[in-house]
Amino acid sequence: MNWKSLQPYLLVTPQTLIFLVFLVFPILLIGVVSFWGFNGYAMVPGFTWDNYIGVFTSEVALKIYLNTFRYVGLVWVCSLAIAFPVAYFLAFHIDSLRWKVILFLVCTIPFWTSNIIRNIAWVPLLGKEGLVNQILQSLHLTQQPLEFLLYSDFAVVLGLVYLYTFFMIAPIFNSLMRIDRNLITAARDMGASGFQVLKEVILPLAAPGIAIGSIFVTTLVMGEFVTVRLMGGGQSASIGKLISTQIGSLQYPLAAANAVILLAVTLVMVAAILQVVDIRQEL
Amino acid sequence: MGKITRRKILQTGLAAGAFLAATRCAAPKGTPNNPAPGPEVNTNQIKDVTLRFIGTGVSQVNEIRDKAEADLGFKLDMRALSTEENNQIAISQPGQYDIFDGEYFSLPLVIPSGNLQPIDITRIKDFDKIVPFFTSGKFNGMPVESSQGTAPYKVMYLTGPDSTEFSATPTDWATLIPFQYNADTLGYRPDLVGRKIETWAELFNPEFKGKTSILDIPQIGIMDAAMVAEAAGLMTFGDKGNMTKAEIDQITDILKDQKKAGQFRAFWKTFDESVNLMASGEVVLQSMWSPAVTAVKSKGIGCVYAPFKEGYRGWGGGVGLSKKLEGIALDAAYDYMNWMLDGWVGAFLGRQGYYSAAPENAKKFMSPEEWDFWYEGKSAAVDMIDPFGATLEKAGSVRDGGSFKERFGNIVVWNSTMNENVYLVQKWQEFIAS
Amino acid sequence: MRNRPLSFYFLAAFFGLFLLFLYGPLITIFILSLQGPDGALTFPVRSFGFHWLGQVFQEQRVGNFVEPFQRSLLLGLGVMGLAILVSVPAAIAFRNRFRGSRIIFYLTIASLIVPSVLVSLGIGVMFQVLGWETNWFSSGLGAHLTWTVPFAFLIMIGVFNRFNPSYEEAARDLGASDFTTFYEIVLPLIAPSLVGVGILGFTLSYDEFTRTSLISGQDNTLPLEIFGMTTNVTSPALYALGTLTTVFSFAMIGAAFWGYQFFAKRQRE
Numbered sequence: 005m006n007w008k009s010l011q012p013y014l015l016v017t018p019q020t021l022i023f024l025v026f027l028v029f030p031i032l033l034i035g036v037v038s039f040w041g042f043n044g045y046a047m048v049p050g051f052t053w054d055n056y057i058g059v060f061t062s063e064v065a066l067k068i069y070l071n072t073f074r075y076v077g078l079v080w081v082c083s084l085a086i087a088f089p090v091a092y093f094l095a096f097h098i099d100s101l102r103w104k105v106i107l108f109l110v111c112t113i114p115f116w117t118s119n120i121i122r123n124i125a126w127v128p129l130l131g132k133e134g135l136v137n138q139i140l141q142s143l144h145l146t147q148q149p150l151e152f153l154l155y156s157d158f159a160v161v162l163g164l165v166y167l168y169t170f171f172m173i174a175p176i177f178n179s180l181m182r183i184d185r186n187l188i189t190a191a192r193d194m195g196a197s198g199f200q201v202l203k204e205v206i207l208p209l210a211a212p213g214i215a216i217g218s219i220f221v222t223t224l225v226m227g228e229f230v231t232v233r234l235m236g237g238g239q240s241a242s243i244g245k246l247i248s249t250q251i252g253s254l255q256y257p258l259a260a261a262n263a264v265i266l267l268a269v270t271l272v273m274v275a276a277i278l279q280v281v282d283i284r285q286e287l
Numbered sequence: 288m289g290k291i292t293r294r295k296i297l298q299t300g301l302a303a304g305a306f307l308a309a310t311r312c313a314a315p316k317g318t319p320n321n322p323a324p325g326p327e328v329n330t331n332q333i334k335d336v337t338l339r340f341i342g343t344g345v346s347q348v349n350e351i352r353d354k355a356e357a358d359l360g361f362k363l364d365m366r367a368l369s370t371e372e373n374n375q376i377a378i379s380q381p382g383q384y385d386i387f388d389g390e391y392f393s394l395p396l397v398i399p400s401g402n403l404q405p406i407d408i409t410r411i412k413d414f415d416k417i418v419p420f421f422t423s424g425k426f427n428g429m430p431v432e433s434s435q436g437t438a439p440y441k442v443m444y445l446t447g448p449d450s451t452e453f454s455a456t457p458t459d460w461a462t463l464i465p466f467q468y469n470a471d472t473l474g475y476r477p478d479l480v481g482r483k484i485e486t487w488a489e490l491f492n493p494e495f496k497g498k499t500s501i502l503d504i505p506q507i508g509i510m511d512a513a514m515v516a517e518a519a520g521l522m523t524f525g526d527k528g529n530m531t532k533a534e535i536d537q538i539t540d541i542l543k544d545q546k547k548a549g550q551f552r553a554f555w556k557t558f559d560e561s562v563n564l565m566a567s568g569e570v571v572l573q574s575m576w577s578p579a580v581t582a583v584k585s586k587g588i589g590c591v592y593a594p595f596k597e598g599y600r601g602w603g604g605g606v607g608l609s610k611k612l613e614g615i616a617l618d619a620a621y622d623y624m625n626w627m628l629d630g631w632v633g634a635f636l637g638r639q640g641y642y643s644a645a646p647e648n649a650k651k652f653m654s655p656e657e658w659d660f661w662y663e664g665k666s667a668a669v670d671m672i673d674p675f676g677a678t679l680e681k682a683g684s685v686r687d688g689g690s691f692k693e694r695f696g697n698i699v700v701w702n703s704t705m706n707e708n709v710y711l712v713q714k715w716q717e718f719i720a721s
Numbered sequence: 722m723r724n725r726p727l728s729f730y731f732l733a734a735f736f737g738l739f740l741l742f743l744y745g746p747l748i749t750i751f752i753l754s755l756q757g758p759d760g761a762l763t764f765p766v767r768s769f770g771f772h773w774l775g776q777v778f779q780e781q782r783v784g785n786f787v788e789p790f791q792r793s794l795l796l797g798l799g800v801m802g803l804a805i806l807v808s809v810p811a812a813i814a815f816r817n818r819f820r821g822s823r824i825i826f827y828l829t830i831a832s833l834i835v836p837s838v839l840v841s842l843g844i845g846v847m848f849q850v851l852g853w854e855t856n857w858f859s860s861g862l863g864a865h866l867t868w869t870v871p872f873a874f875l876i877m878i879g880v881f882n883r884f885n886p887s888y889e890e891a892a893r894d895l896g897a898s899d900f901t902t903f904y905e906i907v908l909p910l911i912a913p914s915l916v917g918v919g920i921l922g923f924t925l926s927y928d929e930f931t932r933t934s935l936i937s938g939q940d941n942t943l944p945l946e947i948f949g950m951t952t953n954v955t956s957p958a959l960y961a962l963g964t965l966t967t968v969f970s971f972a973m974i975g976a977a978f979w980g981y982q983f984f985a986k987r988q989r990e
Binding site for chain 1: 728729735736739740743744745747750762764803806807810811814815817819822828829831833835837838842843845846847849863864874928930934935943944947962963966
């Protein structure tokens with residue numbers, strides 16, 4: 005071993021150590037603790053399958069997982085439906101680079117402020133006596149305040165889309181910006197319609213960006229609990245919220261078992277996305 | 288400021304020491320008597336002490352901290368948590384606090400963790416002025432004496448100075464020194480409900496579909512739910528304070544059905560959430576804590592704390608000492624507890640609708656009109672102002688539920704940690720998540 | 722003015738709606754925070770004033786904002802520094818292929834896609850099992866690094882991909898050591914990107930909630946304090962805080978923009 009071949013390892017050591025200490029080791033511990041027992045107020049080292057059996061035999065746990073998938077699906081569809089046109093508009097319809105950058109920054113600015121503040125900002129808008137209901141009623145579009153606007157699944161999905169659409173916009177915009185404009189011109193010259201260009205040229209080339217955005221949205225929503233609590237009024241359930249309430253009542257082993265399952269499910273979803281789209285060129 | 292307070296603390300300490308030496312030396316059980324350290328209080332050291340509190344937003348109030356710091360001469364560091372986090376930290380993070388300001392119902396979980404040290408009641412000057420229900424389970428022979436659940440006196444005493452076992456009979460070793468407590472019921476918006484609410488059963492009345500809320504703390508919420516289910520004739524219990532698994536199954540099934548039918552608008556975990564839900568009109572009838580009702584009123588919105596024929600759900604909070612407290616910091620902690628019972632805090636809390644552990648002492652710091660309104664159930668002779676300057680009640684109004692004796696005496700259940708607590712928490716989570 | 726296709730107008734309208742969606746809530750709390758003392762958490766606005774903005778700096782009934790803000794500031798700066806310090810060497814190592822680089826790369830990606838609640842729970846359990854006290858500057862710092870370092874690393878890899886190695890080769894040919902080459906040639910060239918990475922790292926840390934939520938120990942960071950406030954505050958001071966933190970974030974973006982331009986300009990000279 006000479007210095008040259010040792011060099012890269014020395015250079016990556018600090019970063020790798022951080023991940024080993026604060027990511028790998030803690031997750032291994034979660035795995036261990038998920039087999040421990042619980043005596044009502046503290047965890048007891050040992051080995052038991054009870055926690056997993058508890059999760060898999062609980063009807064509610066299954067329902068919560070399904071509900072979480074529903075959130076993931078809805079948020080994914082909505083954020084993609086918003087992000088693609090927005091990114092497309094910026095990439096192809098705004099000609100000057102200066103304006104592209106400015107408009108993109110305008111989209112990112114709210115992302116830099118606290119998620120919690122952005123969550124609670126919806127409350128005065130959507131509540132029974134909120135602005136939206138007041139406007140609807142003053143326009144005589146509705147007689148009663150619409151209750152589904154807040155403390156509902158609708159509100160949860162809205163909040164999540166609001167928070168995470170940016171994670172979809174950025175990678176798609178990045179992909180679209182890299183598309184060689186000559187390809188589009190060439191396709192047009194060969195008589196392709198606007199829709200055909202979109203379908204045959206742009207979409208395939210934007211796929212890696214969509215995949216990266218999808219991975220972000222999926223993983224962020226899978227573990228989400230704050231938005232679910234604040235926008236759902238404590239009534240909506242997600243797997244992240246279940247874990248956090250279990251932690252709240254000190255049932256660490258049960259929470260750990262759920263966390264292990266959550267991690268496995270998330271990794272499967274990410275792997276599935278990667279199966280469909282090769283994102284390596286994007287990195 | 289320093290000199291006066293230091294002199295004052297010295298006096299208080301000396302007085303306490305003398306008083307204790309005089310009255311407690313002949314403590315009946317012959318426990319080793321730790322004389323109060325009054326004479327040795329080293330004022331230069333105690334000034335450097337910082338006591339770290341954990342508690343809920345109900346009591347971790349900055350005004351109380353400021354007054355205590357000014358009177359006692361050492362520093363207090365307060366953290367406002369949710370009930371759940373508070374218990375969690377008390378049990379799992381003993382290094383994070385010196386004083387645990389929590390509820391009696393949490394003790395069956397907190398005490399076995401060994402993180403609290405028994406409080407030597409011979410060092411608590413006004414222990415005998417504490418409402419007798421806490422210390423002996425007696426209260427004028429009223430219904431509260433046979434109340435169900437984790438009533439404070441059941442978990443008040445420990446068997447010895449190093450014990451983590453509850454004693455059914457009084458000893459010199461206490462778990463918590465009571466701080467504030469109340470008789471809870473449902474609150475409602477009279478303007479939006481339009482009539483009187485007189486029974487717990489109304490919470491499940493379809494008339495209020497989508498406009499009710501229940502609190503999402505298992506050991507408290509289940510008691511409200513039990514009161515409602517029983518009042519509505521949906522089920523009966525052997526002992527609401529210690530349900531069987533079958534009873535827990537049945538009550539959570541009822542709750543799930545209600546949730547499915549859309550009866551609830553939201554669930555809340557901290558008292559301020561309940562204030563926001565009520566004040567914004569999202570909810571018209573819900574589980575509430577007394578000061579939450581006064582907080583809604585202070586915003587100029589009408590809110591009634593309904594007295595029910597079935598009786599109240601009681602809760603009691605107190606302060607306990609971390610196992611790790613010792614030496615001068617421990618002395619400071621005892622000083623704080625004595626100060627806490629001395630009346631200023633009691634009056635401060637009283638003006639928000641809480642009851643003080645030692646009402647006679649609080650009385651000294653309240654105006655006669657305030658005392659009459661909050662404790663005696665008489666109509667307000669003048670406008671009632673809360674400690675933050677907001678008008679709560681106009682002259683002429685009467686406290687919902689009446690006097691202290693009427694309200695406290697009619698507590699029929701307490702917030703409870705049952706034998707089946709783990710099962711309850713699990714089933715409760717299923718209800719919330721369903 | 723060239724003739725725009727119909728799709729332009731359609732998408733422009735869509736984009737406009739999107740901006741309304743994005744900024745509507747922020748504008749709402751901005752308006753609600755500018756109320757007089759009689760303001761409430763919901764509409765209608767009763768009177769205008771700066772009462773609640775001032776309240777943020779006053780003592781609250783429970784808790785306060787000033788110290789958590791200082792903590793978050795310090796933590797953000799620490800995270801920013803550490804993220805740059807570890808990600809730049811790692812990215813340099815990745816300019817050449819080496820055995821095991823794939824594993825390390827995937828480890829970095831994993832850090833981004835592991836659900837945040839796991840990181841928080843895991844570090845919490847680790848500290849509990851080892852009998853350590855959690856604190857914002859120990860466990861909290863670690864959690865923040867798992868979130869910021871991968872971003873910093875990926876960006877630095879992108880930066881080095883576009884980096885022209887001929888400058889370095891020239892320096893080496895002139896006999897400069899690795900360290901001198903890095904310090905004299907590479908560092909000045911990547912400085913503008915470092916500003917960007919630094920600001921990104923800072924903001925990611927400054928706003929981080931989930932990963933810190935279980936392990937901040939006895940002192941809260943600002944997002945945790947804000948979360949506590951959402952359950953403990955019943956006045957528009959909460960919105961005022963939202964307005965102020967938003968303004969602060971804008972100031973940070975402004976500073977980043979200025980810093981980037983400053984370094985980029987120096988580079989051109």
